[in-house]
Every structure is written in structure tokens, then in C-alpha cells.
Amino acid sequence: MCKPLIRLLATLGLAVFASFSFAQSSVSGLNEYTPIPLAQYLQVVKENNAIIGNRRLSKETAAAIKDSLALYQFRPIISYTKGTFYQQVPYTPYTSPTSNTYGVNFNLEGWGKRAARSEYGDAEIGRSETDYLATEADVQTIATLGYIDALRNRLLFNSYARAAKRISTLPVNAQTKDSTQFLSYYENASAKDLQFTSLSLLNYTGGALKNLPLPIGNLNVRPQAFEPDKQINQALMSRSDILVLQAAMNSAEKNINMTKANRNWDVMPYVSYTATPQYDSGGYTYAPQSGYSAGIQIPFPVNNFLQNADIVQASNQKLGLELQLRDLKEQVRVQVMQALLQYESAKQILAQANDGLNSVSKTADQSSVKGIMDVRDKEGALIDAQTNHVKALVNVLRQSGNYSAPPL
Secondary structure, three states, X not given: OOHHHXXXXXXXXXXXXXXHHOXXXXXXXXOOEEEEOHHHHHHHHHHHOHHHXXXXXXXXXXXXXXXXXOOOOOOEEEEEEEOOOOOXXXXXXXXXXXXXXXXXXXXXXXXXXXXXXXXXXXXXXXXXXXXXXXXXXXXXXXXXXXXXXXXXXXXXXXXXXXXXXXXXXXXXXXXXXXXXXXXXXXXXXXXXXXXXXXXXXXXXXXXXXXXXXXXXXXXXXXXOOOOHHHHHHHHHHHOHHHHHHHHHHHHHHHHHHHHHHOOOOOEEEEEEEEEEXXXXXXXXXXXXXXXXXXXXXXXXXXXXHHOOHHHHHHHHHHHXXXXXXXXXXXHHHHHHXXXXXXXXXXXXXXXXXXXXXXXXXXXXXXXXXXXXXXXXXXHHHHHHHHHHHXXXXXXXHHHOOOOOOOOO
């Protein structure tokens, strides 16, 4: 997962949301929710997000460019010459024959040029495909985290609503009134939070969703155990940012070959046909005549022997990518280890929250205000712990090059 790109996309998403939310009115239809599971939501994002769509167009452009690069550069030139006409004649009577010359010459590009261009085109197709997959993974990761936030707010809303319903069955007194007022306040607050986070989910769908997306599921994801070395090896093989750099390096290598091949000599053969009609000159009649001529030109690439700036530039481009890849691999190892540390902490907090809810559920008096409120507090703490656990799990998977959706 490319963190600078994700931060950029998140910033853009917040900016878009800020201008979007204030422009909506209460009758715009955005107060209506439509349930949507995570897998379906991510599919909508994949098909309609503009950033992903632009990368998809780049793939098509690369394929079209490859077709043009693979064409043989023939470039024929057709010529026609009338005459020759002389301003002065050598003697009288003299008639200048008005011959017609038709010619064609063409460029035969040097050996290896077309093959090198075709290989470079294939490399660019691969690079564009990798860029597309990496962008799709980055955008869907941001969308997944937003979906988790929206689901958390929905679960909190349900938690406050259930507690309020239980207390409403108890005898009315000062304690039940205070608790009902407290729960009502946070129930309304979580409803607004849900609307806010659901609105943010629209930022990535390109206007495909007309109602607020309502997340489905729960955050009760089973904790997982990871082996650091295994996760690091998987990341080095599967991380999208590493694959993007490797594809760019392959393209740079093919560009070096193409640059060298472009220095090969071209050949320019030509052929012409001259037709002279019958004419009279000096008392003689000359019959119609025709003739052919052929030749070859070989441009001598003197400048290629005097400089190699094009090769140096192409080689340094690849070298720069190699240096980036070396540093990125070191960063990946650190990022995976940091993600695993965060995940272990999230697992511990989740286990404590589970134990806390189980303990109070067994000991609390479910028919009393205090018991109901104690259970609700532990339930809210568990929802927060589950949210952090799922987010930490998503981070571990992404840092390890696994871009599958979490099982919510």
C-alpha cells in the first residue's frame, strides 16, 4: 500500500466531502439509506471511481501505442519530374525533349529498431496494468476503512437504541429519566456520525449511488496469527508499490534497448522511371524512349559516434528506479513489522474488551438501570476495540501485499 498516495486521496476525499455535504438539502434524498455489503460497495468503487477509471484508460492508451510502435517504419516518397526545360538552346533548330520522370524512394529502418519498439510497447502495457491494479488497491483500501467507520457508527447507534429500549421497560424514576436522556443524546449523535461517514463513502463511487450506503455486517472478526518473516516475504513479492517499480524498471530496460537500436543505420533505396515522347530536333525524328534508374543512400550517423547522451539518460533512468526499489524494500520490512506490532496491541485490547463484556454480562443485574448501562458501556468499548482490530488487520494485510476485503 502506497502511503503517500493514500494520504493524498484521503485529503482529496475530505475536501470533496466538505463542499458536497453543505450543498445538499434535506429533500435531496441523502437522508435515505440503502443497505450495501462491503464486496458490492467495493465493486461499485472499482467500476465508477474516476481515479481508477483514468488508470483503466491509460491501459487502453498503452495498448494502442504498442500497436503503433510495432509497425514497420516504411515511409515511401513518390516524386514526379517534368522536363528538363532549357532557357537557352545549343543550336538551331533544337528541340528540348519534354520527358516525364516518376520516382519512388523509401526508408528502410536499421536492424532491430522495430523489435526494440515492440518490446518497449509490451513493457509499457505491463507497467500500465500494474499502475491500474495499484491504484485500484489504494482507492479500495481507503473506501474499506471508510466503510468500517460507517459500520462502527451503525453498531454504536444500535447499541444505544437497545439500551434505551430496555430502560424504557423499567419503572419511571429520576435514574431512568437521566439514563434515557443520556442514551437519547448519544443515540442521536451516533446517528449523525453514521450519516457523516455514509456520506463520505459517496466520494469514491462517482455518483453511482443515489442514496446513503448503509453498511452491513459486524466487526466481530476472528483474530489472526502472523509470522513476521512470512509476511515480509509475501510483501516483497506482492506489494503493489514494489510491483509498480519493478514494472517501471522493466520498461526502463526496454527503453535502453530501444535507444541503442535507434542508433542503427538506415538505408534509403530509390528507383525511377523516365519516359520521353517522340520529338523532332535538327531534322531528325526521335522515337519514344523510356529508361529506369536505381540507387541507394545510406545516411552516415556521425553524431552517434560523437555523443552518447541518449544512452546515458536512459541508463540513469533505470538506475534511479533501482535505487528507489532498494530503499522501498527496506521500508517494506519496517512497515510490515510496525503493522504487526500495532495488530498485536489491537488484539490485546480486543481480548480485554471481550473479557470485560462477558464479565459484566454475567454479573450485572439486567433488570436494573445500572446493570443495563454497565453492559452498554462494555458493549461500546468492545465495538471500538473491534473497529481498531479490523483496521489493524486491514493494515497488516495491505502492508503484506494482500488486498482482499476483510470478512465483516
